[in-house]
Amino acid sequence: MVDEDTRAEAPSGAPGGAAAIEVSGLRMRYGDHDVLCGVDLRARRGEVVVVLGPNGAGKTTTVEILEGFRARSAGEVAVLGADPATGDERWRARLGVVMQSWRDHGRWRVDELLAHVARFYAPYSEPGRVRPRPVDELLETVGLTDCARRRINTLSGGQRRRLDVAIGIVGRPEVLFLDEPTAGFDPEARRDFHDLVHGLADEDTTVLLTTHDLDEAEKLADRILILAGGRVVAQGTADQLAAQVPADAEVKWTRGGQRFVHSTPDATAFLRGLLADSGDEVAGIEVRRASLEDAYMTLVHRHETGDARAAASAFAEEVR
């Protein structure tokens, strides 16, 4: 039933597949403080959407509303075709959740807890999606095989986080929510995690992930959403976002053994001039285009100087 609903809406929605997550006009208000003021968001099946934003932008609130853990003030929300506020257990079985901070079950052993959580998913197997994942395989996937018999309260922060991710995917979810999953990861764990997310996307799992790490967003995202002040101020691929911000490119070169750096809005024109003037002596040219980081900083700064609405609409214009 739920699947049919989702597919039925696909033609009017994003191209390239049915929408797994559809949000429009989402609002959240605590007392007289607006945390979310009209968020629109859409994720196709198998898409990896990364939500970026400063602290307090409403990332966690958005994710918790989609997970069904928080009631919203207004707006339309559908996750796998169902409203999270009224989603039943069958719907719940198709989601995976990794929250920001969990330090529960300290006395349990790693494999003990994974096996326990896995049991709940067994009645929800579907053709093509066997639930749950085998625990041994899962331990291998997240790199916890050597810690399988350890008590959870003896794990390091990064290991603990891997366990959280393992529990999030034990039910082979169709939609996975990850709220800052890589906090406390070392570079190697981070890379393993990125491989894991790519693997999930290959299994047709929709991933919605929040992070502070722009590099991570660039590596993982099919689409990036920048949330600031309770609004989506920009969205697109990392390249699209970078291209929309009129930031200067940085050109570096050496001449006569000396290093030069120059910022310019038009790197091509500048280089043409540079080479024409003193082409023979110039060596080691490097051009760094405006990056996702520049775009992020500019957009968030615009918002913080009280210009969020303008930033959002200006961006919409540019995309068109």
Place this chain on the structure above:
Amino acid sequence: MNTPALTALRAGLARGVTEFRHSMTSKDDLLSHFGMIVVFVAVSLMMRGRHVAGTDVPIANMWMPGLMGLTVSISGVLTVASLLATEREDGTLLRAKAVPKGMVGYLVGKAVHIVLVTASLVAVLVVLATLLLDGFTMGGPVGWATVAWVTVLGLLATAPLGAVAGSLITSPRAVMSVLMLPFMAVMGISGVFYQAGSLPEWMQWIAQALPLYWIALGMRSAFLPDSMLVVEIVQSWRLDQAALVLAAWAVAGFLVAVPVLRRMARRQSGARVEAGRRRAMQRG
């Protein structure tokens, strides 16, 4: 049969057994569960040779069933409340919410855990008392049956109170400080360690309206001779009345506890757990 509800029920049973095993291998848990028992048994031994006024029953023999009743109500009220507050703050409840039928598994697990812990505490008390106290015997199979149903019904009557308290009190550390005083007051008037019959009548009425008096009375009926009835409020063990009062508390308690638990569980979110973590870290 492999329906979601049955699966969750079985997972919950297994969960309770696992948690019981964790409890029985944790120094902290063993100390907090058995510490009080050890102290009271030691005090009882010092009271040897002294008898309840007007009877030939040693005071220690009267204390022991009272201690069993107290253990049951501590498990029901204080242990349930502090486990709930702790596991709400550390994210255990939220984890259960994120899993299909996870709350069923959690609650069944908690119930099994509490029943197993309480049963082993009561069993240890019975064994210690039988070994150490003169003339302390259980009234055969009927006695066993009485101890069993009083334990279970006593837990059913008190656990909803603990669940409500654990849901309403926000910090795990506040649970004990808020509950201790009223709990001690109830213990004082409920005839746990001395005859409720000698208290002012209005106190007897309050005591008889609350579960602890009846749990302790039921336990005494299983271990004490009928000659001890002279110090009770009414000269009868009144087991039918005890069952009725405890059942009434259980039903009323569940009617109140279910919506309170639901509301508490609904309000759980990652942000709350995160706030709890920050509070815990500030305390160091």
